[in-house]
Amino acid sequence: xxxxxxxxxxxxxxxxxxxxxxxxxxxxxxxxxxxxxxxxxxxxxxxxxxxxxxxxxxxxxxxxxxxxxxxxxxxxxxxxxxxxxxxxxxxx
Numbered sequence: 103x104x105x106x107x108x109x110x111x112x113x114x115x116x117x118x119x120x121x122x123x124x125x126x127x128x129x130x131x132x133x134x135x136x137x138x139x140x141x142x143x144x145x146x147x148x149x150x151x152x153x154x155x156x157x158x159x160x161x162x163x164x165x166x167x168x169x170x171x172x173x174x175x176x177x178x179x180x181x182x183x184x185x186x187x188x189x190x191x192x193x194x
Contacts, residue, residue, distance in 0.1 A: 129188065131175045132158075136166040150174065150185070162187040170194060 134152035145163040150172075152158075161184055166172060171194045176187040 129175050129177060130185075131173060132185075133171065133173045133193065135169065135171055136160075137168060139166060139168055141165075147184075158185050159183065160185045160187055162190055164190065166190060167192065 132150065132152045134150050137149050137151070139146055139148040142161070145161055146165050147159065147161050148166055150158050150160045160174065160176075162174075170192055173191045173193055174185070174187045175189050176185055178185055
């Protein structure tokens with residue numbers, strides 16, 4: 103009897119875990135602070151911390167302003183390590 107509930111809980115946890123990963127290529131919007139900007143050959147790579155405290159590496163062709171708040175939208179790279187911005191709107 104306990105095994106049945108354990109398996110049910112395990113299956114529910116697995117479904118929740120799988121649904122938490124957003125690996126589709128839809129446009130994603132984030133609001134957060136830009137920091138650690140470096141110029142690359144094709145644009146600018148920077149760190150971005152969103153309002154949930156999650157940090158990510160981003161790429162943009164236009165230079166963001168250090169320490170400013172932006173709303174960015176774009177898509178993740180295939181391996182999920184870099185966020186490529188389509189648009190950046192400075193909020194403050």
